[in-house]
Amino acid sequence: MARVAVTEQEVHRILQARKIVTADVEWQPKAHQHWVGCELTVESQLRLTLHVYANANLMDRSKYSFALILSCNYRIASFESGSSHANRHTDDEKWLGEDHKHRWTELCRDSFAYTPTDMETQSLDSAFRSFCNEIGVDFRGQVEQLPAVQPNLGF
Numbered sequence: 001m002a003r004v005a006v007t008e009q010e011v012h013r014i015l016q017a018r019k020i021v022t023a024d025v026e027w028q029p030k031a032h033q034h035w036v037g038c039e040l041t042v043e044s045q046l047r048l049t050l051h052v053y054a055n056a057n058l059m060d061r062s063k064y065s066f067a068l069i070l071s072c073n074y075r076i077a078s079f080e081s082g083s084s085h086a087n088r089h090t091d092d093e094k095w096l097g098e099d100h101k102h103r104w105t106e107l108c109r110d111s112f113a114y115t116p117t118d119m120e121t122q123s124l125d126s127a128f129r130s131f132c133n134e135i136g137v138d139f140r141g142q143v144e145q146l147p148a149v150q151p152n153l154g155f
Contacts, residue, residue: 015077051069076103
């Protein structure tokens with residue numbers, strides 16, 4: 001069996017370590033016109049490359065996601081609102097347009113999901129802060145309001 005590049009023990013150590021984000025969430029357009037995103041550098045004493053990514057859909061504001069990424073490659077924790085997923089390795093649990101979280105495991109890598117019971121999702125801002133709190137990030141910035149969008153009416 002091939003060695004997994006990131007172990008659950010390492011993920012636990014990363015999540016428990018003190019981490020700080022001082023930058024603001026400033027939404028930037030993504031390739032698809034209805035999505036915006038933001039990449040934030042996470043400061044820590046772990047000597048690891050860590051980023052928090054945030055994405056949001058401007059047409060369906062119930063769809064957004066946050067992820068903690070290690071070394072620009074490994075999604076070790078994430079929260080997805082309004083999206084779908086099915087576990088393939090551990091159980092048959094499914095989410096159809098529902099909130100769910102992902103946590104890195106050695107068996108499933110970043111595809112193991114579970115239902116959150118502790119997320120504050122009253123607003124995008126509160127959800128982002130709740131996610132940061134869960135992954136041990138002291139978020140000291142502000143979350144910019146999502147930009148208004150005017151759909152093309154095709155006249």
